[in-house]
Amino acid sequence: MRWGILGAARIARTAVAPAIRAAGGDLVAVGSRDPERARRMAGELGIREAHPSYEAVLAAAVDCIYLPLPNSLHTPWAVRALAAGKHVLCEKPLALSAGEALALDLAARTHGRVLGEALMYRYHPRWDQALRLLRSGTIGEPRHVAGSFAFPLAPGDDYRWRTELGGGALYDVGSYLVSASRQVFRAEPLRALALARSRHGVDVRCDLLLDFGERGSAALSCAFERGESQWLRVEGESGALLIPLPFTAWTGQRVPLYLERSPGAVRERLEAPAADPYQEMVDHFMKKVRTLEEPLSSAREAAANLAVLDACRSSMASGAAATVVMPPG
Ligand SMILES: NC(=O)c1ccc[n+]([C@@H]2O[C@H](COP(=O)([O-])OP(=O)(O)OC[C@H]3O[C@@H](n4cnc5c(N)ncnc54)[C@H](OP(=O)(O)O)[C@@H]3O)[C@@H](O)[C@H]2O)c1
Structure with a gap:
């Protein structure tokens, strides 16, 4: 399957092109x-053609x-790529709102092409293992998810500092935490409260409280102003599951899971397989292209996640909890 890449992005060079x-x-x-x-990127990665524009890649x-x-x-570029008859694997977040993601979904269906969000953590076998443990009742029904995803980002040229380019911590890393908690509960939150601190016009810290009604709640924190931190803790009726580095378990890196069972909360270390989540994701995407089916991280799934981010952004602006309005269907 022949691939074209739009932009010499860091993530393309370091992870996805090799994958x-x-x-x-x-x-x-x-x-x-x-x-x-x-030209430099093409040379480094052995890509045959180097083009001076994104349009040329679409052609x-x-x-x-x-x-x-x-x-x-x-x-805008996913719409153009789909209209040019290409299948599209787009970075996360797929769009800036649920409405935009739904429009992309419609564009993909209209052109008969496959569209996926590059939410790679979902393709790591360790995430499957965590979900299997939760589904098998090992800690009882999940009732609370706590999590953090943060790293230090000095103000500068990075697009993450520019609001007009979709910057800010919520889009960049909060989207992972929201996605993971929705999967843990297999449900959508009813309400979201988001408290943010802005710097240079973007949220550099965002603390989220998601109300999943009778199922439970999630307390999630994302930031650009703390040292690197990435963890998720799921507390159930009879124990807890701690997942260190849930989102970036790099190739070959074995990161354990920790299970705590009540009473006593004795901690048990579980080994999870090493894998390259980017390669797993690309492999899955190409299989879906062959069969013209929706990938696991589909545009509709991205729209549901973005509906929660929409509520978070509305709450950030108002200071009050906002109702989550899920896309229809
Ligand atoms: N899945 C993951 O693990 C993961 C990890 C990191 C980032 N991401 C996602 O990947 C995307 C890119 O992130 P990144 O960290 O790789 O960013 P990056 O290195 O800044 O790359 C973005 C690329 O976009 C192009 N671009 C076009 N217009 C631009 C503008 N006005 N300002 C800046 N760049 C512009 C540039 O390519 P040219 O100048 O060469 O055209 C630039 O290299 C984001 O959506 C991010 O959320 C995903």
């Missing part, structure tokens, strides 16, 4: 706003587009 190759994809074309950057003989542009450019 496309490892999954058996053919890296045909890369385009950059800067022709020299495109190239490729089947799939990997789209790792700043968040606000996901929707």
